[in-house]
Amino acid sequence: MRKVLQIITRSDWAGAQKVMYNIVYGLKKYYSEEFEVEVAFGKENGMLIAELEKIGIKYHIINDLVREVSPIKDFKAYLQIKSLIKQNRYDVVHTHSSKAGILGRIAAKRAGVKKVIHTYHGFWGIEQYTGIKRALLILAERIAAKYADYLVLLCKRDLEKAKKWKIGQESQYKIIHNAIIPEERIERGLLRKELNIPDNIKIVGNVARLDRQKNPMRFLRIAEEVVKQRDDVVFVWIGGSVVEDEYGAEVQKYLQEHESLKDKAYILSFRKDANKLMADFDVFLLTSDSEGAPLVVLEAQSLGIPVVSTDVGCVGEMIGNQNVTSDVNKLKHLLLTILEKGKFNNYVLQSYEDFVALHVDIYKGDR
Known part of the structure; x- marks a missing residue:
């Protein structure tokens, strides 16, 4: 059985956290005999915790993993993540969000993890800035990309941005469209x-x-x-x-x-x-x-x-x-x-089952 660790900066209940949760939920539901999955995150907010507890997922709080740039806390968080990975001997580490993505990828590779994946949930972390700050963030992502086996992009447009900014190599890129967990019919009113x-x-x-x-x-x-x-x-x-x-x-x-x-x-x-x-x-x-x-x-x-x-x-x-x-x-x-x-087109890019299966493919891949 492969051990998988998902890492994200904050433990609130926003878009990136929900995508990560959808991966975890799918692994637990469809691939529980092949994968044991755990989650790590900073202590801020915490709404994600209740959702993980409902489905019996083990989680770890990285006390110094925070959204804001803080050299001392960031170094401590890096050491805490690396220690967690070494202690639990994960086969796969999958990172999400900017801070957890950079620290987690470097820590995972230096801890000897065989498969390291990062998902870019859009590029707001870069696009909100201009000038030298944007250039430094792009440089940081270029460096962090060297510590990943796969870089998951959500669509062709994001892939083109990664190529334009020279973040990673084309051989690392994998497009996986988001999908949602199917729900029973919702009553209106x-x-x-x-x-x-x-x-x-x-x-x-x-x-x-x-x-x-x-x-x-x-x-x-x-x-x-x-x-x-x-x-x-x-x-x-x-x-x-x-x-x-x-x-x-x-x-x-x-x-x-x-x-x-x-x-x-x-x-x-x-x-x-x-x-x-x-x-x-x-x-x-x-x-x-x-x-x-x-x-x-x-x-x-x-x-x-x-x-x-x-x-x-x-x-x-x-x-x-x-x-x-x-x-x-x-x-x-x-x-x-x-x-x-009242006219519109209702596009469906990918089913939830395919979304989970595509992640399983890269967790199992030879790279």
Whole structure:
């Protein structure tokens, strides 16, 4: 039996954590006789822990593994990860997120691990910066790539970015599209009942953290323009602040100061039942500045909800390039068109079983 360690920086319940959880869940469900899987992460937040406990997965807390750059803590975290790997003699180490990805890959190879994999959940960690800081982050990823056997990209667009920045070699690249764990049929009506929204009112929504990358301000500005043209639409954002409490306060202030959005736009906090609330959306509006391959888009598609989005990450490959644009005005018109006509293409790139099987293939691979 092969021992697998998954490592991620934070233990909250956001996109990268959910993708990692989907891998772990699949290994446990379909390949429990071939793989023993464990997870390691920093002590911040901790919402992932309850989900792992539900399915009986052993986890390890790396006390000094934090999101912020801290040379002393980072070195301590590296030593803690390396010690954990040596102590448990893992056959495969699979890293996720920037900090855990760099420290984990180097520690794993130096501890003698046979197979080291890193998944890039988009490139926001690089793209949010310019100039020397971006150059240094690209350099760090180039160095870390030398300590991996495989680099998993979520789509062709991300693969092209890795090639452009000379991160890794083509022989290391593996595209594995995200997929979600199939759920039983979700009943509609929960969100409408909670917010007292009548059936004749259309709901445009998003489910995301309340931070700069997800750009809720753009969501609210589009809402302002749309409600000027239609009085039968409301906008609902589900998801609180995880990293930037101060920015979340700015969003709430903006909402309070714009009278036109009163009873037309709602900001809900983080909800574990977000997928059930989302079932009432008529259109899903993604307004992010950067993404990988967001699971929430797959969740919307599985519910039959049309998606329009900024042209970020893998989203164009997920929903069709005709439904993405970098122009805010065009995004508004795309949204209005779908509200009017209700027509959209529902792309399905990959099944959940295939998603898990592709990871198993690289865990077993000869490299």
